[in-house]
Amino acid sequence: MKNNLEHSEAAAIFNKDVKRVDWHDETLWFVREKRDKAAHQIPEWELLRETASQIKNNVLSNIHDYLVEFESNALKNGIIVHWAANADEHNKIVHSIMEKHGVNQMVKSKSMLTEECHLNEYLSEKGIDVIDSDLGERIVQLRKEPPSHIVLPAIHLKKEDVSETFHEHLGTEKGNNDPQYLTEAARLHLRDTFLTRKVALTGVNFAIAETGEIVVCTNEGNADMGAHLADVHIACMGFEKIIPQRKHLSVFLRLLARSATGQPITTFSSHFKKPRDGKEIHIVIVDNGRSNQLGREDFRNSLKCIRCGACMNTCPVYRRSGGHSYHNAVAGPIGSILAPNLDMSKNADLPFASTLCGSCTNVCPVKIDIHDQLYKWRQVLVKEGHSPLGKTIAMNGMATVLANPMVFDLAGKAGRFVMKNMPALVNNSLNPWYKQREMPAPPEESFREWYKKNGKESKAKNNE
Amino acid sequence: MSSRASILEKIKENQPASVTELPILSTLGLEAFDVLEKYKTVLQGIGGDFVEVKDYDSVIDFVKKNYATNKRMITTIPALAEIAETDWFNDDPHTLENVELTLVEAHFGVAENSALWVTDALLGQRVAPFITQYLAIIVHKKDIVATMHQAYDRIRNQEYGFGTFIAGPSKTADIEQSLVLGAHGARGLIVFLME
């Protein structure tokens, strides 16, 4: 995400290839449809969402004590617990574990947190070789790109793209685009990685306060292949991943995969409680701005997120702009309410990359009020001065016109006059509306002019 | 101040003033349906397969007929010693690299998603169900529960170092959303539904 383009600019470029944007949009809409099908097979789906939402509300209101409880239980189980205030500390901790064991190779399974912390780059600079084992992540890693979607990292790529990449890096047949063939090639290539690496790093889907265990969900089995063969398993989590009790997993595991891809559950839902004999499990609990977000009353609920990606799949803007245009590890609607907290100035454009349609809020399994938060972030960003001056001037002008009936009337008349008699002033390339749309036809009179002549009061007058 | 202390302090300051109540879960998972039928339908829907068997001998017969018995097979079930190795629990997990078929038993299965709950007590080694090319899991029909709510009710305070729900063979759709079975874990899963 080293581009300096605002979302609107990146999106405009994305839309130049109409066939590709249609394909990207249809592919993700299909995932949304699969989610709908799964949700409709559970009559109590909405009750499940409400329950999950309430569990997460409770978590946020008691997160301090849950974290202390979690740590205490994890320690009792022989797990080593670290705390990282920010991305830099997180990266240092991971590196120090590797150094302590004298290892300079790592196999990773999917962790959006480590994307957020730019861990791969950090370790690479320190001479550590990191291989991403999730197929989608491996593909983008070979292409030196960030993932574009938190669940489907390579959704922006066609099989021809993958084929090219694998031909270049794995020596597969040129032009062979068969997904089965390509996946088999990746399976063989990564199997060797699993068998030889002594340190495996995974993310954490859920951390259970009651028992000190962590849960990692995958379809590929890569987290397990890494962790069960390595001497050291490092699991990184944002502190908001905590849930109170084991039984709460019943709610989240019923919602997670159905919301993400329409599957009833991921192939593997692995519960790690104790390390294998003689081996180590490290958990790194990360803040990196989360405690800040926790203190923002209007935006705190964004921390309920279980990273399912349903909001991205349903978002008509995300589907037509692609994850990279959000220049943030987490893109789409949820990314747009998390990112401004991390860096307001860099991410001021994101809450505006939305029509506030509300679809995201209604697919969210934990009922985050995403579109309401997008609206509220807009107010905050403008107040904090992250709005271009031209926009502020225009808005102030608009406010004056719209607050004053006479000025409004005059402005309306003037606008219609210009559109009617000097259309070229409006219908030109300086008018962004006009680029691909006709302007509305200016009517002879406004409604209020008509009403003055024909409305109730004037009719009564005329009858006097 | 350590990062731990500063993080926890900040969290305490910033979390909402009062603790909201946890919801009850007892009204969930009560829908009545044919649990076994659903289990079978869902399992096939996600790329797994099932065979109904009456005992371990039937399992042995099936395996002999359908798998390459000259390849390496391992099991945690003593009754299957005829077709698979049983004393690999203390080996270096890396040596399981060449296993063709792993046969284990599950504590129970879940109908709504066909998942099977296994823990290290039943796995022999944690990597066993992942490193294998093919996976076979035996579960008793009476041990199929309806939903994840009944599942966690059953798990309750079970002690384990590692446990996992396995639902179908490993898979990915990361290449243009085309579903491919056999990503890094088992290429195929067969569930023996035992009487």
Added chain:
Amino acid sequence: MKIGLFIPCYVDQFYPKVAIATYELLQKLGCDVHFPMKQTCCGQPMANSGYAHLTTGCDTNFIANFAAFDYIVCPSGSCTLHVKEHLHDANNEALASQMRKRVFELTEFITDVLKVEMISGNFPHRVGLHQSCHGQRGLKLSQMTELNAPFFSKPEQLLKGIKGLDLVSLHRKDECCGFGGTFCVTEEAISVKMGQDRIKDHEAQKVEYITGFDMSCLMHLEGILKRQKSSIKIIHIAEILNATV
């Protein structure tokens, strides 16, 4: 009961026919309707752009114009929703809060307050209904496809009695059209793409008209249709209902 007619600023200026249709329709349904002449705008364009703090003038003007009415009815889902959620008066919050409860979008007013189940009439055309987001998900004018919940639709219910009206079924029943307020120009490429895609959905069903309860969405779609020189026409639901009563 006295009804105050709240007409969106751009409808007043560019689509007076929609306002006239709303006015006439409510009268035909037996309402005592008045249009306060000094109304301007609900303030939504500024609020959605992050400038909610500039809307006090609009709020004050709105309250001054509409406080005296029993109900305030508006042929726009988004404007109605904005007032319902954001109308404030620092000097008289109780009044503002009261008024928020009295604002209704046209179709929900007809079904929920006037309790009219159906409107009989004639409109022998193939029609696609565009579900504007704020009205649908915000005001709950109809069930959204995201939820696992029973179907209902206030606009469709009103169209049921219209003879000859062939309401088509769209592939994506409630995807956003891409207008989104200032979004339509700040993210022009996506805005237009979304509108074009909506139109393609209607075209696939061979509609003659696209209707809806929000003129902003329809204005955006109309702009694209005209640029495409399409034969599909735009009509606000008030116009269909009014033409046939």
